[in-house]
Amino acid sequence: MIEYWEPLIERMPVDELKAIQEEKLKSLVHYVYNHSPFYKKRFDEAGISPNDIQSLDDVRKLPFTTKQDLRDTYPTGMFCVPQEQVVRYHASSGTTGKPTVVGYTENDIKEWSTSLARGLTSIGIGRGDVVQIGYGYGLFTGGLGLHYGVEMVGASAIPSSSGNTERQIELMQDLGSTAMACTPSYFLYVNEVFKKLGISIANDTKLKCGIFGAEPWSEEMRRRIEEQTGIKAYDIFGTSEISGPLFTECIYQDGIHIWADQFLIEVIDPETGEQLADGERGELVVTTLAKEALPLIRYRIGDLTAIKSGPCKCGRTHPRIMRILGRTDDMIIIRGINVFPGQVEAVLMDIPEVGEHYQLVVDRENELDTLTVQVEVTEDVFSDKISDLMVLEKKVTKALQTVLNISARVELVEPGTIPRSMGKAQRVIDNRKI
């Protein structure tokens, strides 16, 4: 039987959902115009008045907002509420630029948790479950964000945060975790440590599913994880600027459900900014319909995906987005060809002889970009005949050439030599000085 957290909303007919979105959008534009000097200025400069927004379609008249806007107005220049109404702050680390700060009112936290409660329920997590949260706690939204959703559905949260793998395993066994939330690459590492200890996730834990996100991962990687550990691997999506982790797949694993009563999504052509039709791949743009402290209008997240409309097998009517291919800023350009690490992963994981850990190394030799794909040689496939290993190298090279049209040098490396990460895996080492 399919469980719902809020069945009436989750299965609401699409036209009713759209009516709700339209009402919320209309009041949102007045709200931000009146409460945030940033948006007032932005609207005025674009020659847009809140009254110009009369229908959902009118959303395309509104200007985009970007991460740069959040940086430029650091710390709270875009906020729509005074500090007294903010019950929590999160902040990005700012490793790649100025940090960004996101604030939440009491109601923002409630809406955030509700979004996750719907998602968690849709993958069968509720009272009686034990969810081990291996995302970082603190300024990063991953840990605390998911935590409140887990508590809302009545499951037990273990705030194990990231790192300390042997302790994670001990907690998983001793407290009987039924779900683990972390990055998919970290989960693979946890699985390796299980093997090293002579135990297995399938036989020695109660784990039934994983909630994996915070980095792009492929469908092929999902198959690997599920086959090797016997759990169901679910995708979770969100980004700190629009709250944190927010949306998940349901048990049918056919796209991530985006709650339309809370968020309005569009997919645009990243070059022209024009809206794309459902099913067409482009850049995801999100408008928050329910946020109070820091609402975002047409926020360009940078993730590349496509909208999947139409009801899901689970009965939910809200739009879904397809698996995230990567972010516009993850894209690497090799001799003029755009490559996403996720695409390379999909190719690699489709080759059974290739292990789950890989790394892309980009160099520039004599003014020419080179891509080296490092994969580990596991004992399962190791043949002591050099020719067999060369065949494997060629097979990977050819697959990358055929599917992605890139010529890469494939390098076989010893197992364990590609660094394991406790959080977001670093898949790309770009040595070019651009």
Added chain:
Amino acid sequence: MENKLIKQISIFAENKAGRLEKITEKLKSANINIRAFTIAEAGDFGVMRMVVDKPEQAHNVLHDAGFTVSETDVLGIEMSDSPGGLHEISTVLGSNDINVDYAYAFAMATQKALLIIRVDNINNAIEVLENSDIRLISMEEVNKI
């Protein structure tokens, strides 16, 4: 037939400084004696192949140290340590359509040399060699060298 097979240990290793040292150090501390050894190199990586006195133990020690290790059945062939010694063997193998994947050899103290080969069809090779009165060296004999 079983006692004619020699268990060879093969290790996948990147061509990086210190890999060989790490491997030999592990074997040394486990008191394992190397009887024959070769490195085949292919660009970024290589495969080290060795015949040791305690193959099982060597396999475990290296596996636990994180190396990619496999065990392969090979044949040890005695040949005369004189001109034409190898030719005699390769003629027998060639005329019987036995394909050699790889081979390495070393001289022994006794006017004889030891040739290690990996072939596709090992049982067929044993039969052919024995019918041609070529002596195969067993694991026990390797340990006595």
